[in-house]
Amino acid sequence: MNPSRxxxxxxxxxxxxxxxxxxxxxxxxxxxxxxxxxxxxxxxVNMLGNRVYVLQRPExxxxxxxxxxxxxxxxxxxxxxxxxxxxxxxxxxxxGEPWLRQRRLMQPAFHRQxxxxxxxIMTTHARRQVGLWRDGExxxxxxxxxxxxxxxxxxxxxxxxxxxxxxTVGPALARIMEHFARLQALIFPEWLPTPENLGYxxxxxxxxxxxxxxxxxxxxxxxxTDDLLSMLLDAQDExxxxxxxxxxxxxxxxxxxxxxxxxxxxxxFCFYLLAHHPEAExxxxxxxxxxxxxxxxxxxxxxxxxxxxxxxxxxxxxxxxAWSIGRExxxxxxxxxxxxxxxxxxxxxxxTVHRDARLYEEPxxxxxxxxxxxxxxxxxxxxxFPFGGGPRLCIGMSFAMMEARLVLATLAQRFxxxxxxxxxxxxxxxxxxxxxHGLKVRVRARE
Numbered sequence: 526m527n528p529s530r531x532x533x534x535x536x537x538x539x540x541x542x543x544x545x546x547x548x549x550x551x552x553x554x555x556x557x558x559x560x561x562x563x564x565x566x567x568x569x570v571n572m573l574g575n576r577v578y579v580l581q582r583p584e585x586x587x588x589x590x591x592x593x594x595x596x597x598x599x600x601x602x603x604x605x606x607x608x609x610x611x612x613x614x615x616x617x618x619x620x621g622e623p624w625l626r627q628r629r630l631m632q633p634a635f636h637r638q639x640x641x642x643x644x645x646i647m648t649t650h651a652r653r654q655v656g657l658w659r660d661g662e663x664x665x666x667x668x669x670x671x672x673x674x675x676x677x678x679x680x681x682x683x684x685x686x687x688x689x690x691x692x693t694v695g696p697a698l699a700r701i702m703e704h705f706a707r708l709q710a711l712i713f714p715e716w717l718p719t720p721e722n723l724g725y726x727x728x729x730x731x732x733x734x735x736x737x738x739x740x741x742x743x744x745x746x747x748x749x750t751d752d753l754l755s756m757l758l759d760a761q762d763e764x765x766x767x768x769x770x771x772x773x774x775x776x777x778x779x780x781x782x783x784x785x786x787x788x789x790x791x792x793x794f795c796f797y798l799l800a801h802h803p804e805a806e807x808x809x810x811x812x813x814x815x816x817x818x819x820x821x822x823x824x825x826x827x828x829x830x831x832x833x834x835x836x837x838x839x840x841x842x843x844x845x846x847a848w849s850i851g852r853e854x855x856x857x858x859x860x861x862x863x864x865x866x867x868x869x870x871x872x873x874x875x876x877t878v879h880r881d882a883r884l885y886e887e888p889x890x891x892x893x894x895x896x897x898x899x900x901x902x903x904x905x906x907x908x909x910f911p912f913g914g915g916p917r918l919c920i921g922m923s924f925a926m927m928e929a930r931l932v933l934a935t936l937a938q939r940f941x942x943x944x945x946x947x948x949x950x951x952x953x954x955x956x957x958x959x960x961x962h963g964l965k966v967r968v969r970a971r972e
Contacts, residue, residue: 532864534564536570544570545570553706558877572870576868576869578872581874582861585860590852594915596856611729612778615627616780617783631757633756635920635921637923640923654669659968661969673792674928678780678785682780684754693734697728706953736778737774788928800944813938816829822934837930839891839895852873853869940971942969943966945965948965
């Protein structure tokens, strides 16, 4: 059968040529919410002539990410747009044998024996943040957590302190995320000298300058360290060749951005949601006071802090930083009886799956206690997947979960959070799901 005439799942009406691209870029979250609500669990979408299928059921997502993972690769947006000047061929955008080689190289940096040392770094930086907050002031906790988690990842993975250039990262990242949320970024090639592209490239240049400085400082420091950056500098392939400067840059920038962007967003939403739900905050304070008794948390305390973990998980459920995941079919497949042509893109959205009333009672409510009664064991495997899944499960998941719990415990020990005036949230669905204008809360010192 001609693939263009094969039966397709239901979907919204599309415009000629551009398909649903305008509707999607105008309101990405609203568009993907409407797909399962109005058309079912497998929805056919057209993006500039590309076949896209929006998947909602956890078993369909497991089919793509686990069962048939070898038949699906990173989609063109990740390979060519994110993998252009921004992340190149770093771990997030690479595929095949090059990805597997880099993944194996980096894996030791995330083994459990390293986590204790990372945990001490995380707690130290969180305690410094305590000293920066003043009772009664309104803070943009998104901006605060961006700075905090960036410092943590630079020291933990690269063995360096971020002495210079830290103030350029926030504005550069904000400009990049705005770029990917705009229609013209998806239509015009990035080499075209439009004002939009020129601003985007200038932001990347700022990050490149910072990364080059980190690499230079590590090279000048010489050997004797076992951090991830040193491992990358010393790594050789089977022919004895070291990583090129471009590959090294791509990996460092990928780790720097992925290692702090998602965790900072998660933490900021933890504080924001606690400010709006004082009963959950009281339960958190009760657990922290009982277990820690005023001392700083450590890695070995986390098992005794289940409600702290529940707060982190519930914030990730409601506001997953990695809000959408795409895979491209390398060969023809079938899903729920529908033929999937080679080259089709599977769009899997934690944003909608995490808010599915068939999976979660009161799905829009912030209820950390839902995780306390074995919910995760009862849920289908991909009902909660903020870190992806399958072989490409985020390499830093354990690092991120440990960091979020330790930072949350450290700061919530010393402060409670209240709603700030004009604290409405406008979301920016870009590479990550960011609060476009930050997240404001009032911090109150606990007695």
